[in-house]
Amino acid sequence: MHQFQILQPWIPHILTAIKKEIKNEHLPSAPAFHRTYFGSRPLNRLTTEELFQAYEKELSTGNQELCEWVISRWVFKHGDLYEHFAKRLSELNPNFEEIRQITEAQAEYILDGAAQAFGPINLYLFSILNGVVFPEVILTRLKEQADAAQKASACTAAKAQCVQQQIDERFMREALKEAKKAYAKDEVPVGAVLVHAGEIIARGHNQVELLQDATAHAEMLCITSAASAIGNWRLEEMTLYTTLEPCAMCAGALLASRVQRVVWAAPDLRLGANGSWVDLFALKHPMHKVSITGHVLEEEAAALMKSFFQEKRERAVVD
Numbered sequence: 001m002h003q004f005q006i007l008q009p010w011i012p013h014i015l016t017a018i019k020k021e022i023k024n025e026h027l028p029s030a031p032a033f034h035r036t037y038f039g040s041r042p043l044n045r046l047t048t049e050e051l052f053q054a055y056e057k058e059l060s061t062g063n064q065e066l067c068e069w070v071i072s073r074w075v076f077k078h079g080d081l082y083e084h085f086a087k088r089l090s091e092l093n094p095n096f097e098e099i100r101q102i103t104e105a106q107a108e109y110i111l112d113g114a115a116q117a118f119g120p121i122n123l124y125l126f127s128i129l130n131g132v133v134f135p136e137v138i139l140t141r142l143k144e145q146a147d148a149a150q151k152a153s154a155c156t157a158a159k160a161q162c163v164q165q166q167i168d169e170r171f172m173r174e175a176l177k178e179a180k181k182a183y184a185k186d187e188v189p190v191g192a193v194l195v196h197a198g199e200i201i202a203r204g205h206n207q208v209e210l211l212q213d214a215t216a217h218a219e220m221l222c223i224t225s226a227a228s229a230i231g232n233w234r235l236e237e238m239t240l241y242t243t244l245e246p247c248a249m250c251a252g253a254l255l256a257s258r259v260q261r262v263v264w265a266a267p268d269l270r271l272g273a274n275g276s277w278v279d280l281f282a283l284k285h286p287m288h289k290v291s292i293t294g295h296v297l298e299e300e301a302a303a304l305m306k307s308f309f310q311e312k313r314e315r316a317v318v319d
């Protein structure tokens with residue numbers, strides 16, 4: 001198999017490792033190269049995904065310019081591995097640049113302790129890329145260890161995501177409690193809580209009817225009460241949980257108050273400002289970025305809204 005094809009499954013790993021160093025001057029300077037792979041996108045803004053797509057595109061065309069560039073950046077970055085290999089190889093042969101093929105025993109000597117020091121994935125990749133041919137049996141073992149490490153890290157990521165989901169659901173239940181308070185007062189049932197360092201520092205539910213104020217949305221009340229509680233309008237490092245996708249007004253207030261993250265439950269098809277009607281969070285802002293998670297406990301929040309409006313309609317018929 002061609003080296004670049006062997007490496008293909010590891011390209012996301014490689015690209016992630018070199019991503020920070022990607023600058024215009026590192027890529028081949030031919031304009032045709034840029035046009036072919038990236039169109040008019042500035043290179044320092046490229047995502048790993050875009051580079052990966054370009055890499056796959058190149059593999060299918062049979063060119064190697066981009067592949068070679070990506071690999072050489074990665075090898076360059078791993079000077080520590082190069083030093084390790086050079087040191088052990090030079091013990092086998094002082095002119096180690098001449099070594100092409102090594103025996104199993106020699107490979108074992110070179111690799112001894114290296115997986116712990118550099119990680120099994122990096123070790124496997126470097127063993128393919130260092131120019132010395134390792135015995136097949138050794139490469140197979142290194143690949144198995146790298147695969148196992150890859151799987152383990154995917155598991156850790158999945159676990160972290162699972163923990164975050166549990167936290168989100170816990171606080172969304174608190175927001176739902178607020179929504180039910182609104183429901184009981186004949187207000188559109190929307191509730192919100194603002195969380196800082198794992199603690200709820202403000203709660204709010206929709207009070208538009210009670211206050212006869214179109215701005216008395218759950219999120220707005222939450223933001224105001226949190227700011228007065230902490231004596232600071234900047235709500236950095238805080239997460240707002242709301243049972244309904246924020247409207248344009250609330251989205252604006254969330255951006256202005258620098259809330260770090262917004263978690264919402266049900267979409268608001270008429271007024272939602274996170275994609276249902278407009279998406280105010282999708283536009284890049286130079287200073288502030290809000291991270292968003294939608295559809296957390298969506299069914300419960302949507303059922304609450306549905307039953308509220310159904311009840312209202314039924315009452316209107318009776319009246």
Ligand SMILES: [Zn+2]
Pocket residue numbers: 217219246247248249250251
């Ligand atoms: Zn709103």
